[in-house]
Amino acid sequence: MVTAHCLVKNEENFVWYSVVSVIEFVDEIFIWDTGSSDKTLHIIKELVKEYPKKINFKEVGNVDKREYSAIRQQMLDETKPGWVFILDGDEIYFQSSIQRIVSEINSNKNKYESMVVPTINLVGDMFHYQESVAGKYKFGNKTGHYALRFINTSIPGLHVYEEYGKEGFADINNRPIQDRDENKIAYLDAPYLHATHLLRSSKDDDVMQRSAKRKYELGIEFMKDFYYPEVFFKSRPQIVPNVWKNMDFNFKLRAFIETPLRKLKRRFL
Numbered sequence: 497m498v499t500a501h502c503l504v505k506n507e508e509n510f511v512w513y514s515v516v517s518v519i520e521f522v523d524e525i526f527i528w529d530t531g532s533s534d535k536t537l538h539i540i541k542e543l544v545k546e547y548p549k550k551i552n553f554k555e556v557g558n559v560d561k562r563e564y565s566a567i568r569q570q571m572l573d574e575t576k577p578g579w580v581f582i583l584d585g586d587e588i589y590f591q592s593s594i595q596r597i598v599s600e601i602n603s604n605k606n607k608y609e610s611m612v613v614p615t616i617n618l619v620g621d622m623f624h625y626q627e628s629v630a631g632k633y634k635f636g637n638k639t640g641h642y643a644l645r646f647i648n649t650s651i652p653g654l655h656v657y658e659e660y661g662k663e664g665f666a667d668i669n670n671r672p673i674q675d676r677d678e679n680k681i682a683y684l685d686a687p688y689l690h691a692t693h694l695l696r697s698s699k700d701d702d703v704m705q706r707s708a709k710r711k712y713e714l715g716i717e718f719m720k721d722f723y724y725p726e727v728f729f730k731s732r733p734q735i736v737p738n739v740w741k742n743m744d745f746n747f748k749l750r751a752f753i754e755t756p757l758r759k760l761k762r763r764f765l
Contacts, residue, residue, distance in 0.1 A: 497578025498598055498646075500525040501571045503564075506697035506706075507585030508535040512736040515543055515551075517589040517688075517727040521598050522581060525551055526571050531558035534699040535735055536585075542733050561704065564660035572649075572656060572665075580647045580665075586691040587615075590725045593686035597646060600684060609680040610673050611646035612638070614687040618694050620743040620751060622724075624715030626693065629762050636678050643690075644674055644681075651676070661705055689725060691739075712751040713758055 500522045504511055519525055525547075527540050537555070544551050552574075556567055572580065579601050597611060612635045617626040631641035647654070653668025665673050674681065693711040700706045728739070743751070 497576050498522045499575045500581040500583045502527045502583045504585040505530040506532050506534045506699045506703050508697045509737050510691050511585035512539050513588045513727050514585050518594050521594045528554045533702050534697045561659040565656050565663045569656040582645045588725045589688045596686045608682040609648045611682045612642050612644050615641045615643050615690040617690045619711050619713045619715035626715050712754045714751045714755045
């Protein structure tokens with residue numbers, strides 16, 4: 497059993513792509529909204545119409561930093577035994593990646609406690625990505641653009657700890673699950689696109705810490721034959737935005753100034 501947890505607020509630009517990229521490969525997906533003021537709710541309701549048997553949808557209302565983690569805990573409490581898949585509304589999977597992950601889960605249900613996958617972080621627009629040295633997440637002996645996104649609910653006392661922006665999952669001894677047995681963490685070469693640094697909504701300013709996530713940076717241009725996740729080429733409802741837009745002049749100008757400073761900071765601080 498693989499249950500995706502998608503906790504959102506103002507994710508109108510990417511949430512449809514995110515959900516549709518994985519929904520055929522999971523058993524259930526919780527999409528809980530924490531007070532969206534853009535088109536996110538309308539988009540989710542379109543998804544519910546299309547996938548009524550797979551989506552558990554709730555409007556939980558506006559929450560603060562501490563309440564946010566409590567909502568994640570509630571999602572966990574309502575999840576059937578199996579695996580939890582943390583899916584943010586700005587994360588879009590390649591079909592080959594989600595297939596490989598779910599296949600690994602089904603083949604080795606009890607071998608692993610968690611799974612870590614690489615991320616491809618977009619910057620500026622859909623055509624550029626962030627350099628690898630910008631990735632600072634640490635898992636075992638790996639540092640870079642990685643994310644722990646799949647968790648086995650069999651971990652004793654599994655629960656959510658800390659507030660929004662710092663939240664994670666820990667065991668009965670309050671030990672973060674990434675600090676448990678290294679041999680029970682699977683590192684899979686199954687990346688996804690992460691749009692966290694892009695404009696995610698017309699109402700980004702209404703979301704906690706959202707403005708700090710947007711990066712004014714000149715990234716690396718994808719090769720012309722780069723294979724984007726298949727969901728971007730599927731027919732979509734009219735309400736779903738077209739994300740294929742180049743960064744504008746004002747963004748480029750600011751990014752031109754800030755990018756060298758960011759590169760220096762990454763290498764020397």
